[in-house]
Amino acid sequence: MKGPMPQGLEIAGRGFGSRLIIGTGGFRSLEAVGRAVAASGAEMATVAMRRVDPSTRGSLLGVLEEHGCFVLPNTAGCFTARDAVTTARLAREALGTEWVKLEVIGDDRTLLPDASELLEAAEELVADGFTVLPYTTDDPVLARRLEDAGCAAVMPLGSPIGSGQGILNPYNLRLIVEQARVPVILDAGIGTASDAALAMEAGCDGVLLASAIARAENSAAMGTAMRKAVEAGYEARRAGRIPRRLYGEASSPTEGVAELT
Amino acid sequence: MPRVVLNGDDRALPEGATVADAVRETGAAPDGRGMAVALGGEVVPRGKWQVRELREGEQVEVLHAVQGG
Numbered sequence: 593m594k595g596p597m598p599q600g601l602e603i604a605g606r607g608f609g610s611r612l613i614i615g616t617g618g619f620r621s622l623e624a625v626g627r628a629v630a631a632s633g634a635e636m637a638t639v640a641m642r643r644v645d646p647s648t649r650g651s652l653l654g655v656l657e658e659h660g661c662f663v664l665p666n667t668a669g670c671f672t673a674r675d676a677v678t679t680a681r682l683a684r685e686a687l688g689t690e691w692v693k694l695e696v697i698g699d700d701r702t703l704l705p706d707a708s709e710l711l712e713a714a715e716e717l718v719a720d721g722f723t724v725l726p727y728t729t730d731d732p733v734l735a736r737r738l739e740d741a742g743c744a745a746v747m748p749l750g751s752p753i754g755s756g757q758g759i760l761n762p763y764n765l766r767l768i769v770e771q772a773r774v775p776v777i778l779d780a781g782i783g784t785a786s787d788a789a790l791a792m793e794a795g796c797d798g799v800l801l802a803s804a805i806a807r808a809e810n811s812a813a814m815g816t817a818m819r820k821a822v823e824a825g826y827e828a829r830r831a832g833r834i835p836r837r838l839y840g841e842a843s844s845p846t847e848g849v850a851e852l853t
Numbered sequence: 854m855p856r857v858v859l860n861g862d863d864r865a866l867p868e869g870a871t872v873a874d875a876v877r878e879t880g881a882a883p884d885g886r887g888m889a890v891a892l893g894g895e896v897v898p899r900g901k902w903q904v905r906e907l908r909e910g911e912q913v914e915v916l917h918a919v920q921g922g
Contacts, residue, residue: 615922625920640921643860643914644888646880652920653887666922674894681896682916686889693922802922 601798603775604691604723604744608635608662611792612822613777615802617668618754619811622650628805629659631815637661638693638802640668641683653687664725666693671706673713680717692717693747693779693800694726703753707734711741718742727779730760732767739774746772747779747800750791754803756783759790769795785814785821792825793833858912866907873902875913888917 601608614634619625629637637656656663665683670676673696680692696713698706705728717724723744728734730748738746748768751757758781759765769776778791779800788799799822808814854865859875866874872890881888890897891914897905907913 617921619920622920638922639918641889641916642919642921644879644881644917645919648919653918663918664922665918668921678891678894678896682889682891682914683918684889685896685898686887686917695922 601775603725606662608798609633610635610819610822611798611826612788612818613638613664613798613800614661614805614815615666615800616652616656616806617802618806622652622655624806624811625652626655626659627812628815629656629661631812631819632805633819635661636664638664638666638800639687640666641679641686642669662691663687663689664691664693665689666727667695667713668697670696671698671700671709672696673709673716676709676713677716677720680713680722681720684722690721691723692725694724694743705729705749707731710734711737714738714741714743725777730764730768732764732771735768735776736771739772743774745775745777745797747777749780750778750787751781753780754807755781756804757781758783758787759794762790762794765791765794765796782818785817788818788821789825789828792822793829795829798822855907855909855911857907857910860913860915870907871903872897872905872907872913875907876902876915879915881915881917888915890915 601611610633612632612634613636614632615638616625667676667679670679676696696706696709697703714724714726725745726738726743727747735746750759775797777798777800778796782788782801782804791799805811805814856865893912
């Protein structure tokens with residue numbers, strides 16, 4: 593078991609008041625991003641790197657800055673270690689940050705990570721001075737290899753990106769949490785608030801999600817729900833739940849019951 | 854007139870055109886804030902945009918942050 597966790601999330605010596613990290617992909621507009629970020633209370637938000645488009649209106653970075661959000665660039669869209677490393681370096685140049693959400697996809701239908709490319713990219717980026725937060729499968733051995741490679745956190749998926757299937761392998765997640773000495777962030781697959789609460793109850797240090805908020809019918813309202821779910825799950829984990837029992841256990845005294853017949 | 858591939862499009866640029874000229878050519882804000890450039894898959898630091906001349910056939914990618922992740 594881990595020791596008592598600080599109230600906020602700490603990654604690589606940097607503190608965040610919220611344990612919810614929000615992805616900015618999938619929102620209909622920048623205004624919707626702003627409303628959801630505010631409602632979710634997130635203090636860190638991911639962005640992607642793409643070709644400049646002069647027709648783009650408004651400033652995503654401006655909106656995130658306005659809400660006091662730390663910007664975490666990702667390497668989404670990369671299928672090789674080489675592309676992911678270059679994308680991370682471009683993000684560092686563009687945004688002046690050495691933090692990166694490392695994502696190397698191995699299959700374009702399931703969007704599952706490519707384990708060997710991911711590990712190779714992580715090693716190269718750590719050696720180049722990056723603070724690497726890898727999006728990974730829920731494989732406890734790979735999580736340990738990424739941690740040993742010097743990653744600042746491990747971010748296992750609950751289920752495929754955007755699938756909304758929640759946490760498909762709670763057992764693997766539990767193993768990852770038990771062994772990790774860096775923060776564990778559940779990343780991908782969250783569908784609704786109970787999934788986020790379950791991740792935190794399982795002992796995750798934080799939750800990263802995008803689609804569950806961005807594609808909800810009312811994204812701002814779902815932002816609020818996710819903020820509460822992450823807080824509730826975290827508090828419940830610290831509070832210590834009761835064991836599961838096969839039979840019921842009365843909560844009222846069994847002594848002093850009146851004889852009424 | 855070097856012909857380059859700028860963000861996926863073939864472009865003919867004036868002789869002696871630099872990375873900074875390519876950035877301008879994309880229509881992006883000229884200060885280049887929040888942007889980064891790769892030439893043939895290698896990052897060109899902002900400090901070299903004005904001096905690095907483009908060569909025939911080079912692949913130029915000009916990127917910025919968008920919603921994602």
